[in-house]
Amino acid sequence: MIKIKSVYKDWKDFCLKDINLEVKKGEYFVILGPTGAGKTLLLETIAGFYFPDSGEVWIDGHDVTNLPPERRRIGFIYQDYSLFPHLTVEENIEFGLKLRKSSDTNRKRMKEIMDWLSIVHLAHRYPGTLSGGEQQKVAIARAIAIEPSVLLLDEPLSALDLRTRDYLREELKRVKLELGITMVHVTHDQTEAMVLADRIAVMMRGQIMQAGTPYEIFNKPQNEEIADFVGVENILSGIVRNNKNGIAEIEVDMGYNIFAVSDYHAGTVKAFIRPEDIILSEKREESSARNVISAKIEEMSDMGPLTRVRMNNSLVALITKQSRESLGLRKGDEIYATFKATSVHVVR
Amino acid sequence: MKSLSRWEMEKLKREKLFILFLFLGLFLIAFVCITLGNMFYKQTEDFSGLIDAAKDPVVLKAIGISISMAMVSTLIAFLFGVPLAYLLARKDFPGKSIIEGIVDIPLMIPHIVAGIALYGVFMRYGVIGAPLKRLGIAITDAYPGIVIAMLFMSLPYLIDTAREGFKEVDPRLENVARSLGASHWRTFKEITFPLAFPSIFSGAILSWGRAISEFSAVLIIAYHPISAPILIYEKFTSFGLPASRPIAVLLISICLVIFIVLRIVGKRRRG
Structure with a gap:
């Protein structure tokens, strides 16, 4: 569960203004907005890559506002996958595990995840040799390996071709349904939001404009700007x-x-x-x-x-x-x- | 001579600008190659001179001093410069451009001027030289003096190259590593540093090369123990080209071998 209370953050050329959000446990939450709306910055602020000037961020009942990212138990997936290029697929997935558990448990866990996402055959390859879809699967595997309570996804499907996108969309659904992880997914793509979201927040110019179920967002937009954006x-x-x-x-x-x-x-x-x-x-x-x-x-x-x-x-x-x-x-x-x-x- | 086919002619036409630029560039390449090539070629006429130089303990000691002191200087530049380079690559803060300017000052000023400035600080009565002297540490006309002169002149090469290397590492990789539970230090050690390493390594080689070749600044602060460039200069002024050239050729040859070996080792490490 994530709670964001009156978060404000100024970057001089852009700011997040009075962000209030509540994402329920196990919910698939989509932040939908045009390019430049500040969606990524909001996600990075939840992750702890930035600290708000004021306001609070709560994850699973703990105030994490001042905690560094490594102590927040979150998984983060970027649009360009951000795999460590000097490590093999296996080493990438093991990166977070290594910091926590004994190597035997790690081996087992890694095998399970790679099986689950059908990427066992990629284990010893370097990220540079993988296709976009394969890279994103490895990024997902790496993020869920540490059993995060929250998975944050920044336009995870935008760089992929249509077929791969459809396929990975189903994989993301599976992550939510089978692992029960709370997901916050940022996108500018309405279809993606409609297909995946339990609830949606529309974001524009650093502000949350409206939050609700997909039906509410797409059929009952609160103003002309949102209506125009949601088609x-x-x-x-x-x-x-x-x-x-x-x-x-x-x-x-x-x-x-x-x-x-x-x-x-x-x-x-x-x-x-x-x-x-x-x-x-x-x-x-x-x-x-x-x-x-x-x-x-x-x-x-x-x-x-x-x-x-x-x-x-x-x-x-x-x-x-x-x-x-x-x-x-x-x-x-x-x-x-x-x-x-x-x-x-x-x-x- | 077989005439060029129509297709080949077309290809040349398309590449016109590159061909022009190639010729322009070749002037500089030729400039370097002729200068060094001539020296090596002339030395082949006096091969015994080269052998004598290679057997002369004074020459070997001077070259040894140059190479090893340059390594010490590069190591110091690495230890203090790499953290600074990372900071400059990642953070914006007031006065950052002033710090970047200071780092590059040694590139601008005449080496002899740097030598005089260093001497003023590190001599027996200098602000730093005097207290060190009381502790029994001599800088002028001693190994530390050579290192200090080399460090001053070569530090921009390492810092600037390393900073550019760090800039090329996507900060998002660091973000992901942090989210996976790695501390800032661990992220630097396991992600950022290895990815920037090729640049840092190039910077270290540049810095090392620059340190070996430092003459004027070393001359002022530590004429003795005699290092290779000073020995070459001394031989040249006392006995002319035939006496100084073999040492020069020897120094360059040894440095080139080390340089090539380091490059190969560096490439290996990168996989």
Whole structure:
């Protein structure tokens, strides 16, 4: 368990401002944010590579704010793996173990871990001769060998190719599930956050902007900046005209009205709709969805399994390749965009 | 002569700039090679002179003094300079650039000036020389004097090279080592130092070479016990080139052999 209380740290050209976080035991916690948000610095501050100017860091019920990193029982994994280049794979993994236990126990433990991550065959190689994926597995093995209570991961998958990334993502899940280690994972990649996280904190400009479950972060972002960052492509400005039984009718800038589940009765608001929550059809379909808006397709971009459709009323929808084909959609087609009132998240 | 194929011509055209730079660089290489090569070549005409020099106990002692005192000087520079180099590579602090400037001063000032300055401090009545004298330690005209002059002139080479070597070691490797439970000292010993070692070793060789060749500063503070450059100078002024050259050739040959052996040993250590 990690508790960060009002941590503040100034580096002159950058600072962490009033960071408050709580990561539960055994939780997979992702810190999501754009490049330059200070995610790595926060992780390094948790690890004890930097000491905060004020505030406290607690790990497993102990105040570690002033403890050096070697006394915090944490594992740390960097994006570029940071394996010791002058040591073999085996020596790398043994590095932390050597400092703790007898060599017999070490041998056994090392064998187990290398088996578990299937890297036994790499034992006597030097890091420079390994692929990125292999290096990252060795880095994981080295970090978990010391049985840390917390594993801190700084963009651990970002430097890998797609296939290796998918594979290692599963390995990280396995570390969490089978070993029960508390994980804090820093990334700018939404998919990674969505797939791995039990909870997510969005970080921008040295501050935590919002923390919550993946559902909350991706569907209920607290402001436009977060919404934009987490891929809410439809950000509409409008005015609430009325509210009946918790359903607000909002007149948006583009000149049409939408319905949203909201407590607001009046005033200017922002409405967020994720592009994958919008369904397209040729005919006006009977459904329980409150919002059916006619539109014309302005642009379609193929994104592999998905197609992004941009409409003339500035709505953007993500549809599957299969539905695009069955609808026979083309640029210029007149269509209906349908979405539920519950899919619209409204903020001031 | 076979004419160049079209493909080879194209290749040469692409490499034009490199070819030009190669020729420019070769001037300097030739400058060094001709100077030393000529000395060795001339000496072959007087091979017996070389043999005589190699048998002369005065010559051997002088060369021995130069090499061993340079090693002592390098060892001192290593012990005190490597920690400083690490500090300069890793930490920013007020006055850091002043310290870096001070380290490089010996590179700027004339050696004879350094010699006079050292003499002023270490002579019998000097600020450091006087108390040492009372303890019965003589610096001027003694082995410590040679070491001090050598150390002063050669320390920038070791510190600067080691500092650059430390800078090349990614601080994140140190972070990871710390997170794995290694203390700061242990991290330095097992991660940082071994990784920076090739640079530190090069710096030590440079420093050692510079120390052996130091003449003016040594001349002022410790003419005796006579070291190789001073002996060469003495022979040259008294008896001319034929008397001094064999000693020079001998000194260079021995140094080159040591230098090459050290390089090979250094490479081995790096794996």
